[in-house]
Amino acid sequence: MPVYGSNLSRAPQRRKTGLLLKLGAQVALLLVGGIPTWLFLLIKHLANPTGFWQNLVLYGLGFWVGGAIQLLLLIAVAAFSFIIWTEM
16 A cells, blocks of 8 residues: 655655666766777777787787776776665
């Protein structure tokens, strides 16, 4: 039996909306966190390296520069995910 005049009857709807917002924020964080990897794959596809030295330079820059940025974004995504999912 619903209780009229209180917010108890709307609690499940708020819980569902909050969960969907958290899931949307998590997906957005994961998309932003993957940007360095996607940029590396795009540059590799567009550059189409042939030969040892071109591959060495491309992978060297990709792993050192892109990997460092990816690691920083991974830490930021983990921190923001913790904040999102522990907030009530």
